[in-house]
Amino acid sequence: MSRLNPTVLSYDSLPSTNSEAARLALAGAVEGLCIVADEQTAGRGRLGRQWLSPPGAGLYFSMLLRPSVGTDRWPLLTLMAAVAVHDTLREACDLETDIKWPNDLLVDGRKLCGILAESLETDQGRAVVIGIGLNLSASAFPVELRATAISLEEAAGKTPDRELILKTLLTSMAHYYDAFHSTGSRQIIDTWCRYSSFADGKKIRVSMDDEVIEGTARGLEGDGALRVETADGEIKIVRAGDVTAVRLNNEYK
Numbered sequence: 001m002s003r004l005n006p007t008v009l010s011y012d013s014l015p016s017t018n019s020e021a022a023r024l025a026l027a028g029a030v031e032g033l034c035i036v037a038d039e040q041t042a043g044r045g046r047l048g049r050q051w052l053s054p055p056g057a058g059l060y061f062s063m064l065l066r067p068s069v070g071t072d073r074w075p076l077l078t079l080m081a082a083v084a085v086h087d088t089l090r091e092a093c094d095l096e097t098d099i100k101w102p103n104d105l106l107v108d109g110r111k112l113c114g115i116l117a118e119s120l121e122t123d124q125g126r127a128v129v130i131g132i133g134l135n136l137s138a139s140a141f142p143v144e145l146r147a148t149a150i151s152l153e154e155a156a157g158k159t160p161d162r163e164l165i166l167k168t169l170l171t172s173m174a175h176y177y178d179a180f181h182s183t184g185s186r187q188i189i190d191t192w193c194r195y196s197s198f199a200d201g202k203k204i205r206v207s208m209d210d211e212v213i214e215g216t217a218r219g220l221e222g223d224g225a226l227r228v229e230t231a232d233g234e235i236k237i238v239r240a241g242d243v244t245a246v247r248l249n250n251e252y253k
């Protein structure tokens with residue numbers, strides 16, 4: 001029996017499923033509440049970006065959590081969601097994905113899914129909303145993004161079954177949420193590192209608020225931060241930023 005008992009509320013259209021989950025969290029909703037919308041009119045991405053969410057083109061999903069572990073471990077929740085989506089796509093769509101730190105799911109280097117975690121203070125204590133945006137068809141994103149974004153339809157070669165994906169995702173989230181509470185950070189981090197080509201040895205560039213660094217990925221810290229070894233051998237710890245693979249001699253290494 002899992003500690004999470006997901007309940008799904010579905011809507012035709014919402015400004016943002018994350019905002020709706022946060023609103024209900026403030027009204028006292030219990031953890032496991034999930035919000036799904038067919039369309040978002042003000043979908044949000046990481047780093048203040050917009051997440052275009054046209055009707056029927058994507059899975060727009062948010063889950064409310066009230067973790068009972070210290071907030072220092074909460075950054076692992078986005079990694080947890082990424083491994084849960086990874087397993088979901090493998091199981092429901094027979095599709096292998098890569099994970100780019102911290103939590104973009106990629107196919108052939110193109111983005112299929114993004115994850116946005118937002119925490120908030122409520123009368124019942126601190127809570128977090130995990131938002132997941134998965135491109136189901138190519139109409140989920142503008143044509144200009146075709147080189148960098150991909151849909152599940154294209155990646156899996158068939159029309160995705162949204163209901164099956166949602167059901168599998170709920171089971172997968174519940175499984176890893178139990179692991180997050182019972183086995184400490186290790187299982188989430190180890191699984192993330194197994195699934196990600198960005199975890200160790202890859203040449204990467206990280207754009208942060210005030211600097212850009214280049215180096216080699218050297219695994220994750222216990223809280224999910226990325227370790228990057230720069231040319232002078234120093235290990236830098238990255239807690240927020242945008243990662244890209246660096247091209248060497250026309251090859252991605």
Ligand code: BTN
Pocket residue numbers: 015016017018019040042043044045046047049051059060061062104113114115116131132133134
């Ligand atoms: C990213 O920038 O990669 C994160 C994108 C997260 C988008 C999802 S869609 C469902 C949920 N509601 C939102 O407004 N954003 C997240």
